[in-house]
Amino acid sequence: MAQQGPGTKQLKSVRTTFKIVEYLKHETTGSVSAIADQLELPKSTVHSHLTTLNQLGYLRNDDGTYRLGYRLVHLGRTIEQSDELRRIVAPTIETLANETDEQAYFAIEENGLATNIVVAEGTCSIRREFLPGGQARMTNTATGKAILAHLPPERIDEIIQRWGMPAEAPGTITDEDELYAELETIRADGIAYARAESIKGLLEIAMPILDDDGQPHGAVEVAGPIKRLDDECRERLVDDIETAVNEIEVNLSLR
Amino acid sequence: MAQQGPGTKQLKSVRTTFKIVEYLKHETTGSVSAIADQLELPKSTVHSHLTTLNQLGYLRNDDGTYRLGYRLVHLGRTIEQSDELRRIVAPTIETLANETDEQAYFAIEENGLATNIVVAEGTCSIRREFLPGGQARMTNTATGKAILAHLPPERIDEIIQRWGMPAEAPGTITDEDELYAELETIRADGIAYARAESIKGLLEIAMPILDDDGQPHGAVEVAGPIKRLDDECRERLVDDIETAVNEIEVNLSLR
DNA sequence: GACGGCCGTCCGACACTATCGGATAGATTT
């Protein structure tokens, strides 16, 4: 069952290749020297990795300046398109965003992180900071906590141990016992809130999607500025979320 | 300048890792044994690559069955979003698709391949087979030929040598001299056609976007069934494309 | 209920190969 046994150190060269890829992801562009400097790797090592990635077609090399190419875009889009759950859920999330005029998300647990597989937003929310595939800790997001609450206890513990609970915003829960108490509440209420726990000023409201055995498929979320989501309109939001959850449950059982 | 000197064989382990990734891209899902069989690699080798990729968070492992995860989706989306050219061009291509009610594309040359960086379609075209990042040969697509025609001669030759000109559809040009003649025509007319050259029954019409030095940034294309794009409406299509090209040229010089 | 096949995982030895420092050539700047 548990397979992260003794051999944790594996394939160092693959690891450094992806360190370079992640560097280019964040910096958009980079030269051999710049990457070698930042990653504290020998220039020649970086060079051989870059030329290999270039030969494989994943990079563009404009005169010494490398950037990630569209081959990786196609890879990501293909993954996205072949995900059946996403296809089923997406329309509902989009109407939810339009109904509420706020950002709406559908997230799943992947590698112990809350991972947005659908992101949508209404007309009045301007920012589109979050991309599909964006990941955050399970412990400080509403979707994460909604899913976490319905996972087997040993899994919950494993995830917490792996990713920790550092403070990221004013409201972040950093105490383990406090989190467990909140998860209990979430199980009882069937709804999860996150008040400025990952991002200052952001209120998130989420409900899980469970299968027949009570295992979570994912969670539906609506998020917006705390100021805008005041108490009286919050009831309406919860209602809209419940409608979306219901719709998704039906569509999942129809497949 | 040319840097694919003697050391062409590099970083074999990185290469096999991406062979596995590409396998999962096309097959969606796979087990250790299945991948090892198909790729003719030892099981233990595949296993170590998969566990490494899993540790890095790029994979999902559902009880022995691996699939690519949303971390790669996020990578692709980030690349897409950080591409300034795409951001500038996208709105124009979308209105072009709506105006013409056909599929519209913007493609660039990347690693010697015509690479779609924007894909859009009108209301009446149903299929959305093509994803952003999709790549095709420069020699049998309208965008590819439109770009190719304005590249330096030595580059043209290099690309042809690298990717060849195999027959892929009834109309594919497989003769090198014939291609060079057509590129001459394209340079003279400023417009490129592809009649069932990559896909049977598909007509593509494309025009290049050139910078002040005459170097191609990319190309705008409209494509649809040959039957529907008959001669009388073709003039209207060309007109719409010219409008789009003009708009893009203005937006590029404004940046 | 026991057996046989198949699977994923793990181990260990060897050959290979990724790594790393240094050297070279070109470009750009002072």
Next chain:
DNA sequence: AAATCTATCCGATAGTGTCGGACGGCCGTC
């Protein structure tokens, strides 16, 4: 014109990826 930056290439070493085999769990069959 010299100096400093760059990317690229080379060669030797040690580390490491590869590969065959073995273990144990799972499932279907006999």
